[in-house]
Amino acid sequence: AQTVTQSQPEMSVQEAETVTLSCTYDTSESDYYLFWYKQPPSRQMILVIRQEAYKQQNATENRFSVNFQKAAKSFSLKISDSQLGDAAMYFCAYRSANFGNEKLTFGTGTRLTIIP
């Protein structure tokens, strides 16, 4: 079974600075997807960024980028130019690429606080 580990329960960053959230995972599969989701106080889950395991290039979405290290099974999220609206719980998640298996396995989350 796949597992996802987020070792940082809480992180804080000064507004406009850069912060990196860590995530490691364990799987025996060679093809899969990795995600970062944001859950603000409203508790609506929002997809931040997605990475396909077969792609060597790290995914980027505006101020959000990942550092995907497949051999190390590491998938960190970098948030640049942090904004107050970035304050939320961030969950790392894993999904198999096998057809018909769309289950998401989530990590325990990292609560990000933005300091004005």
Place this chain on the structure above:
Amino acid sequence: GAVVSQHPSWVICKSGTSVKIECRSLDFQATTMFWYRQFPKQSLMLMATSNEGSKATYEQGVEKDKFLINHASLTLSTLTVTSAHPEDSSFYICSASHASGGYNEQFFGPGTRLTVL
């Protein structure tokens, strides 16, 4: 596009009663929907996978007789918590699978907070 709604957004019920939560895909058809449970300050735990027209697939440890899931149409899945007890109090989130960018992405509903007295 790809909006998922849940109803109700919150519900309070007495112990021993049953509660139904609806999950709707508003602008797309979803053959697969998922139900998650989230305890305070914890992660999302998958309860079951709901496929239109067939029985739901429950995760290990989830009581199928207690958490009844019905996916009768391509836009609606329901979760019924039967004979609810205080330990069933939680935040329930559904998601619906929709093709996006060459693969099936899960779009999440806003969640339902259940409080059992």
